[in-house]
Amino acid sequence: MADIETNIRTLHSASTIAPIRPLDEASALDWLRSQPGGRTKLSAAELGRRWGWPRQRTGRRLAAWAKAGLVRRRGDTIAVVNEPSVTLVPAPGTTTAVVPPPVTPAVPLPLHDGAPVTGRGLAAVILLAALALATVSAGFSITGMTAIFVGSFWPVIAMGVALELGKLSAVAWLGRSHGEAWRLRAALIVLIGILMVLNAVGAYGFLSKAHIDHAVAGEVTTLARNADVEARLGVQSGVVADIDRRIAQIDTAIDKATTSGRTTSAMRLADDQRKTRTDLVAQRTNEAKALATLKVEKARADGERAKVEADLGPVRYLATLLGADSEAVLRMFILAIALLLDPAAVLLLLAASARR
Numbered sequence: 511m512a513d514i515e516t517n518i519r520t521l522h523s524a525s526t527i528a529p530i531r532p533l534d535e536a537s538a539l540d541w542l543r544s545q546p547g548g549r550t551k552l553s554a555a556e557l558g559r560r561w562g563w564p565r566q567r568t569g570r571r572l573a574a575w576a577k578a579g580l581v582r583r584r585g586d587t588i589a590v591v592n593e594p595s596v597t598l599v600p601a602p603g604t605t606t607a608v609v610p611p612p613v614t615p616a617v618p619l620p621l622h623d624g625a626p627v628t629g630r631g632l633a634a635v636i637l638l639a640a641l642a643l644a645t646v647s648a649g650f651s652i653t654g655m656t657a658i659f660v661g662s663f664w665p666v667i668a669m670g671v672a673l674e675l676g677k678l679s680a681v682a683w684l685g686r687s688h689g690e691a692w693r694l695r696a697a698l699i700v701l702i703g704i705l706m707v708l709n710a711v712g713a714y715g716f717l718s719k720a721h722i723d724h725a726v727a728g729e730v731t732t733l734a735r736n737a738d739v740e741a742r743l744g745v746q747s748g749v750v751a752d753i754d755r756r757i758a759q760i761d762t763a764i765d766k767a768t769t770s771g772r773t774t775s776a777m778r779l780a781d782d783q784r785k786t787r788t789d790l791v792a793q794r795t796n797e798a799k800a801l802a803t804l805k806v807e808k809a810r811a812d813g814e815r816a817k818v819e820a821d822l823g824p825v826r827y828l829a830t831l832l833g834a835d836s837e838a839v840l841r842m843f844i845l846a847i848a849l850l851l852d853p854a855a856v857l858l859l860l861a862a863s864a865r866r
Contacts, residue, residue, distance in 0.1 A: 685863025
């Protein structure tokens with residue numbers, strides 16, 4: 511028994527080195543049990559080299575052990591069958607050996623698909639990303655549907671939530687079912703495809719409405735402000751022009767009296783109109799200041815309009831690069847987002863369900 515333990519230690523320390531002496535059958539089975547999971551994919555020739563056996567003997571003993579139920583062969587994998595105690599079938603000219611109860615080695619437990627336990631963290635991250643994308647996609651789609659069917663706000667929201675939950679449930683079921691109920695699987699795939707198209711329509715409506723609302727709101731604000739400033743500019747310009755006309759009338763009357771030789775009358779007229787003309791000049795100065803303020807306000811309104819138009823600057827640059835119209839490029843960009851958002855969520859959820 512000491513020789514057996516020595517040989518096993520030798521094999522554990524350097525499995526590629528042939529043993530000093532050939533192992534007996536019990537030691538060979540112990541060697542198989544010591545492998546990870548009690549299985550190996552080594553060939554009969556390699557096993558014979560490690561056990562110190564001829565290849566023919568290794569092949570015969572493996573066949574005999576498989577017939578006796580001691581090992582199980584599946585493809586090129588040889589696995590030991592763990593049983594409490596088994597009596598080996600003796601080879602011709604050998605004695606019977608009793609195999610002690612096996613000791614199952616401690617190995618990491620695999621998942622159902624053979625992935626290691628550490629893969630659960632990755633599956634959780636994939637599932638979280640899928641749910642985040644699905645939430646964003648559903649929010650865009652439902653909001654877009656309410657913009658399309660304006661008269662039924664809450665019923666449309668309830669319908670959108672129900673359809674989204676049904677779609678995600680169908681995707682999760684497809685990820686966990688393999689080869690069963692193929693008719694049901696085909697029907698669910700068609701249903702998911704239709705729901706993804708509806709989702710894309712709703713998301714496109716939401717994104718388009720967001721762009722249009724921003725553009726229209728900025729245009730309406732700037733147009734209203736420009737109209738108000740233009741109206742006040744017209745009124746103020748008329749006031750200043752009227753004051754200028756009245757001042758010009760006083761000056762003209764004084765000039766005519768002076769030209770006609772009536773100097774005394776001209777001086778008397780100038781004295782009478784001096785206060786009126788001074789008041790008119792002061793009033794014109796104030797009105798001119800108000801007119802200048804209005805012109806500054808109009809310039810600011812024009813700047814705000816240019817700022818609203820600059821929001822589409824990146825799209826216009828991209829359109830210039832592509833040689834297309836900016837509105838067409840923006841529509842294609844919105845369509846790409848609407849078409850990719852929900853499929854990304856569905857595929858990630860399918861991957862997470864299959865991995866789990």
